[in-house]
Amino acid sequence: QVQLVESGGGVVQPGxxxxxxxxxxxxxxKSYDVHWVRQAPGKxxxxxxxxxxxxxxxxxxxxxxxxxxxxxxxxxxxxxxxxNRLRVEDTAVYYCxxxxxxxxxxxxxxxxxxxxxxxx
Amino acid sequence: xxxxxxxxxxxxxxVGGSVTITCRASQDIGTWLAWYQQKPGRAPxxxxxxxxxxxxxxxxxxxxxxxxxxxxxxxxxxxxxxxATYYCQQPNTFPPTFGGGTKVEIK
Numbered sequence: 001q002v003q004l005v006e007s008g009g010g011v012v013q014p015g016x017x018x019x020x021x022x023x024x025x026x027x028x029x030k031s032y033d034v035h036w037v038r039q040a041p042g043k044x045x046x047x048x049x050x051x052x053x054x055x056x057x058x059x060x061x062x063x064x065x066x067x068x069x070x071x072x073x074x075x076x077x078x079x080x081x082x083x084n085r086l087r088v089e090d091t092a093v094y095y096c097x098x099x100x101x102x103x104x105x106x107x108x109x110x111x112x113x114x115x116x117x118x119x120x
Numbered sequence: 121x122x123x124x125x126x127x128x129x130x131x132x133x134x135v136g137g138s139v140t141i142t143c144r145a146s147q148d149i150g151t152w153l154a155w156y157q158q159k160p161g162r163a164p165x166x167x168x169x170x171x172x173x174x175x176x177x178x179x180x181x182x183x184x185x186x187x188x189x190x191x192x193x194x195x196x197x198x199x200x201x202x203x204a205t206y207y208c209q210q211p212n213t214f215p216p217t218f219g220g221g222t223k224v225e226i227k
Contacts, residue, residue: 035216037164044207044218044219044220044221045156045158045164045207045209045218045221046218047215047216047217047218050214050216059214059215061215095163095164097164099211100169103154103166103169103170103173103175104151104152104153104154104169104170104171104173104211104212105152105154105169105211105212105216106154106166106169106170106209106211107154107156107164107166107209107211108166108169108175109166110163110164110165111163112162112163113163
């Protein structure tokens, strides 16, 4: 069964760091690009970061570039999002999602999300 | 960045009725267009890819159409479980971008 499970969210103060994890099962990360997408309370979907199937390409949204780092551990079939210098406006549910080139690049599998609250 | 503009932001319809949601891209994206359904407290779920293709588990009352810049999602024979927010997305050109969402209320 294909599944993505996020963890690592929590309540933190501005300026601190947090690392999110996204464990994939039922498929290998070596075959798919993976993205992080976030959703602030009551708002729409915002793309955050991406890592390619071979780990060689990474990219970030304008609001997170320079503060967030995406990485992966193939042995654990896990993608990480290291979030540094967190801001109040980073408060959101963070989802990881699998991109499927066989489905016109659509995000065909999503995790359940993990909540990050940045508050003083 | 490619801007995705959805309309309307809210629509209400009766069980058995139909709704149409539109999505316009700021530039030509061919048929690289996906639609997602999101219910409250849940992750988005892929509804349509390639502008008009349905994943096998999606009921046929959902129909996507369009190409280039203009796209539509039509939901026919509305069911109570179709109450959700729907998002369009262009997933192919970086950065991938989403529309603002359309909330569908079933009366």
